[in-house]
Amino acid sequence: MCLGYIAGIIDYHNLMRSLGTSPTVNFCIPNQVTLGAAAARVAQYLVQQPQHDSFIAAPAVTLALYQAYPCGGKSKARKKKK
Numbered sequence: 862m863c864l865g866y867i868a869g870i871i872d873y874h875n876l877m878r879s880l881g882t883s884p885t886v887n888f889c890i891p892n893q894v895t896l897g898a899a900a901a902r903v904a905q906y907l908v909q910q911p912q913h914d915s916f917i918a919a920p921a922v923t924l925a926l927y928q929a930y931p932c933g934g935k936s937k938a939r940k941k942k943k
Contacts, residue, residue, distance in 0.1 A: 867900050870922045886923050889932035902929040 877884055890899055906925035907913055913921035 863904075864896055864900050866918065867903055867922055868896055870919060871896075871899070871926070874923070874926075884923075886920075886927045887932050888923070888926040888930045890926065890930045894930070899926065899929070902926070 871890065874884055874888065878887075903922055903925040906928055907921060910921070910925075913924075
């Protein structure tokens with residue numbers, strides 16, 4: 862169920878971008894990233910960000926994807942490791 866939910870968030874995001882409606886929190890997942898890998902990044906983010914426990918899942922998933930896959934740049938998680 863989790864993979865399907867994350868896939869729905871990604872699909873909706875891509876639909877909005879294709880219609881020229883730029884989301885305010887924009888993420889760009891590279892083509893080579895699998896749904897499973899993206900879901901793992903979302904799960905890791907949610908464990909590290911417990912403030913999202915009581916919120917609606919869609920914004921938390923979007924923020925997790927943005928942190929992992931920002932458009933035009935390196936992920937913030939990777940930047941922290943350097």
